[in-house]
Amino acid sequence: MSIKIEKIDHIGIAVKNLEERLALWETILGARAVKIEELPERGVKLAHLKFPQSPTVELVSPLDEQTAVAKFLAERGEGIHHFCFEVENIEGAFEELKKKGVQFVQDRPYQGAGGSRIVFIHPRSLGGVLIELKEDWPKK
Ligand code: ZN
Numbered sequence: 001m002s003i004k005i006e007k008i009d010h011i012g013i014a015v016k017n018l019e020e021r022l023a024l025w026e027t028i029l030g031a032r033a034v035k036i037e038e039l040p041e042r043g044v045k046l047a048h049l050k051f052p053q054s055p056t057v058e059l060v061s062p063l064d065e066q067t068a069v070a071k072f073l074a075e076r077g078e079g080i081h082h083f084c085f086e087v088e089n090i091e092g093a094f095e096e097l098k099k100k101g102v103q104f105v106q107d108r109p110y111q112g113a114g115g116s117r118i119v120f121i122h123p124r125s126l127g128g129v130l131i132e133l134k135e136d137w138p139k140k
Contacts, residue, residue, distance in 0.1 A: 007086050009086040011058065060081055086136070
Protein backbone atom coordinates (compact mmCIF):
# COMPACT_ATOMS: atom_id res chain seq x y z
CA MET A 1 0.00 0.00 0.00
CA SER A 2 1.21 3.50 -0.65
CA ILE A 3 0.24 6.85 0.80
CA LYS A 4 -2.67 8.39 -1.11
CA ILE A 5 -2.91 12.17 -1.10
CA GLU A 6 -6.32 13.51 -2.08
CA LYS A 7 -5.64 17.25 -2.27
CA ILE A 8 -4.17 20.26 -0.51
CA ASP A 9 -6.68 20.89 2.25
CA HIS A 10 -5.27 24.14 3.57
CA ILE A 11 -2.22 26.35 3.87
CA GLY A 12 -1.27 27.47 7.36
CA ILE A 13 0.09 30.97 7.87
CA ALA A 14 1.68 31.92 11.17
CA VAL A 15 0.63 35.33 12.46
CA LYS A 16 1.28 37.17 15.69
CA ASN A 17 -2.10 38.87 15.99
CA LEU A 18 -4.99 36.98 14.43
CA GLU A 19 -7.54 39.82 14.40
CA GLU A 20 -5.07 42.28 12.89
CA ARG A 21 -3.97 39.90 10.12
CA LEU A 22 -7.51 38.74 9.45
CA ALA A 23 -8.49 42.37 8.84
CA LEU A 24 -5.59 42.64 6.39
CA TRP A 25 -6.67 39.54 4.44
CA GLU A 26 -10.25 40.83 4.38
CA THR A 27 -9.29 44.28 3.17
CA ILE A 28 -6.66 43.30 0.61
CA LEU A 29 -7.95 39.98 -0.73
CA GLY A 30 -11.65 40.14 0.10
CA ALA A 31 -11.28 37.10 2.33
CA ARG A 32 -13.95 36.17 4.79
CA ALA A 33 -13.34 34.04 7.86
CA VAL A 34 -15.83 31.19 7.83
CA LYS A 35 -14.70 30.05 11.24
CA ILE A 36 -12.53 31.30 14.06
CA GLU A 37 -11.66 28.83 16.78
CA GLU A 38 -9.42 28.51 19.80
CA LEU A 39 -7.75 25.17 20.46
CA PRO A 40 -6.29 25.55 23.97
CA GLU A 41 -4.96 21.97 23.97
CA ARG A 42 -2.78 22.88 20.97
CA GLY A 43 -2.14 26.42 22.17
CA VAL A 44 -3.42 28.03 18.98
CA LYS A 45 -6.16 30.25 17.65
CA LEU A 46 -7.23 29.67 14.03
CA ALA A 47 -9.12 31.62 11.39
CA HIS A 48 -10.26 29.63 8.33
CA LEU A 49 -10.53 31.68 5.13
CA LYS A 50 -12.33 30.31 2.08
CA PHE A 51 -11.66 31.20 -1.53
CA PRO A 52 -13.32 29.76 -4.65
CA GLN A 53 -11.67 26.57 -5.96
CA SER A 54 -8.74 26.97 -3.58
CA PRO A 55 -7.43 25.34 -0.47
CA THR A 56 -8.54 27.02 2.75
CA VAL A 57 -6.09 29.52 4.19
CA GLU A 58 -5.65 28.98 7.90
CA LEU A 59 -4.25 31.89 9.90
CA VAL A 60 -2.59 30.48 13.01
CA SER A 61 -1.64 32.52 16.06
CA PRO A 62 -0.22 31.23 19.35
CA LEU A 63 -2.21 31.43 22.58
CA ASP A 64 0.99 31.47 24.63
CA GLU A 65 4.75 31.67 24.22
CA GLN A 66 5.36 27.95 24.84
CA THR A 67 3.66 26.69 21.70
CA ALA A 68 5.43 25.52 18.56
CA VAL A 69 3.86 28.35 16.56
CA ALA A 70 5.24 30.92 19.03
CA LYS A 71 8.70 29.41 18.59
CA PHE A 72 8.26 29.42 14.80
CA LEU A 73 7.34 33.13 14.91
CA ALA A 74 10.33 33.93 17.12
CA GLU A 75 12.72 32.10 14.79
CA ARG A 76 11.32 32.83 11.34
CA GLY A 77 8.76 35.60 11.77
CA GLU A 78 5.32 35.68 10.20
CA GLY A 79 4.64 33.81 6.97
CA ILE A 80 3.81 30.42 5.49
CA HIS A 81 3.92 27.87 8.29
CA HIS A 82 2.66 24.58 6.83
CA PHE A 83 0.76 22.86 4.04
CA CYS A 84 -1.91 20.32 4.86
CA PHE A 85 -2.56 17.36 2.58
CA GLU A 86 -5.76 15.42 2.94
CA VAL A 87 -5.05 11.70 2.89
CA GLU A 88 -7.35 8.75 2.47
CA ASN A 89 -6.16 6.79 5.48
CA ILE A 90 -4.11 8.69 8.03
CA GLU A 91 -3.27 5.72 10.25
CA GLY A 92 -2.03 3.74 7.23
CA ALA A 93 -0.06 6.71 5.88
CA PHE A 94 1.48 7.31 9.32
CA GLU A 95 2.57 3.68 9.78
CA GLU A 96 3.96 3.44 6.28
CA LEU A 97 5.95 6.67 6.46
CA LYS A 98 7.26 5.74 9.91
CA LYS A 99 8.58 2.48 8.49
CA LYS A 100 10.43 4.56 5.88
CA GLY A 101 12.10 6.50 8.68
CA VAL A 102 10.03 9.67 8.34
CA GLN A 103 9.91 11.65 11.59
CA PHE A 104 6.70 13.12 12.96
CA VAL A 105 6.10 15.95 15.41
CA GLN A 106 3.57 13.87 17.37
CA ASP A 107 3.62 10.23 18.52
CA ARG A 108 0.56 9.41 16.45
CA PRO A 109 -2.39 10.99 14.59
CA TYR A 110 -4.66 12.93 16.93
CA GLN A 111 -7.88 14.94 17.03
CA GLY A 112 -7.56 18.12 14.97
CA ALA A 113 -9.82 21.04 14.11
CA GLY A 114 -13.38 20.37 13.00
CA GLY A 115 -13.51 16.68 13.88
CA SER A 116 -10.56 15.60 11.74
CA ARG A 117 -7.55 13.41 12.51
CA ILE A 118 -4.19 15.06 11.89
CA VAL A 119 -0.44 14.56 12.33
CA PHE A 120 2.55 16.68 11.33
CA ILE A 121 5.60 15.40 9.43
CA HIS A 122 8.67 16.95 11.03
CA PRO A 123 10.35 19.61 8.83
CA ARG A 124 13.61 17.73 9.41
CA SER A 125 12.23 14.92 7.20
CA LEU A 126 11.10 17.23 4.39
CA GLY A 127 13.85 19.74 3.82
CA GLY A 128 12.57 22.33 6.27
CA VAL A 129 8.90 22.24 5.25
CA LEU A 130 6.24 21.43 7.83
CA ILE A 131 3.54 19.19 6.34
CA GLU A 132 0.29 18.32 8.05
CA LEU A 133 -1.58 15.17 7.06
CA LYS A 134 -5.32 15.12 7.66
CA GLU A 135 -8.15 12.68 7.36
CA ASP A 136 -11.69 13.91 7.78
CA TRP A 137 -13.21 12.08 10.71
CA PRO A 138 -15.92 11.00 10.87
CA LYS A 139 -16.16 10.50 7.11
CA LYS A 140 -18.63 12.76 5.34
ZN1 ZN B 1 -3.18 23.14 9.55
